[in-house]
Amino acid sequence: MTKATLVGMPGGRLTQQDRQRIAAGLTDGLSYREIARRLDRPTSTITREIARNGGPAGYRPQQAHQTAIQRARRGTPAPPRAATQPSxxxxxxxxxxxxxxxxxxxxxxxxxxxxxxxxxxxxxxxxxxxxxxxxxxxxxxxxxxxxxxxxxxxxxxxxxxxxxIDNDVWYHSILISRRQTIETVRATMAAAETYGLDSPVGQRLAKTAAFLEHVSLDMIESADRWRPLLT
Structure with a gap:
């Protein structure tokens, strides 16, 4: 049995169909772990396969399969992972x-x-x-x-x-998140008033707005209290 045959063996190396399913998973925005689960493969196998074949944005299943066949025929190991490729x-x-x-x-x-x-x-x-x-x-x-x-x-x-990106950006990201939450609170409260605060929908929206407002207040108070940890 040749090494090229092993590339397409179920349970052995990745098959061409496996690579097509990897490409489809990337297109659908699936995580590497989910792709690996669907193919019944280790997550590390999927990570290496994508990393050595153009990354998630440049992965091409047919090209990746041909490269694997050529590598198997030469009997040479896969090229080392580039220094900038994530572990x-x-x-x-x-x-x-x-x-x-x-x-x-x-x-x-x-x-x-x-x-x-x-x-x-x-x-x-x-x-x-x-x-x-x-x-x-x-x-x-x-x-x-x-x-x-x-x-x-x-x-x-x-x-x-x-x-x-430095330590202080985390504090500012909290501030931006709170501002966005407050905008949601105002919009939700306006909708509640439109439906009527005595109506079931209005009451539900008003409770949602109150909940979000109090959570955002707690969030900013906590961020202010623990900000010295970033300095």
């Missing part, structure tokens, strides 16, 4: 952010900023390290800035933007 543990952190609602590229950008020594990267550095387009980086950092997870600084000497 299995790091990938799980990214997946948790994705499951929480953060776009995948944004989660990758955020994670890479977190891992930078001084918490600073330029757009060009992010694009090169993550193998994504400058436009994708721009969309990602704009989201992070809007949510308070990062900030933008201008480098006048080189006329470029630098994206920064």
């Amino acid at each position: 299995t543990l790091e990938q799980e952190i990214i997946e948790m952010a994705v499951r929480a609602g953060m776009p995948r590229t944004t989660a990758r950008v955020h994670h890479d900023l977190m891992l930078s020594k001084d918490g600073r990267r330029t757009a060009a550095e992010l694009a090169r390290r993550l193998n994504v387009s400058p436009a994708a980086v721009s969309v990602a950092v704009n989201y992070l800035i809007q949510q308070g997870y990062a900030r933008r600084e201008r480098d006048p000497q080189h006329r470029r933007d630098i994206y920064v």
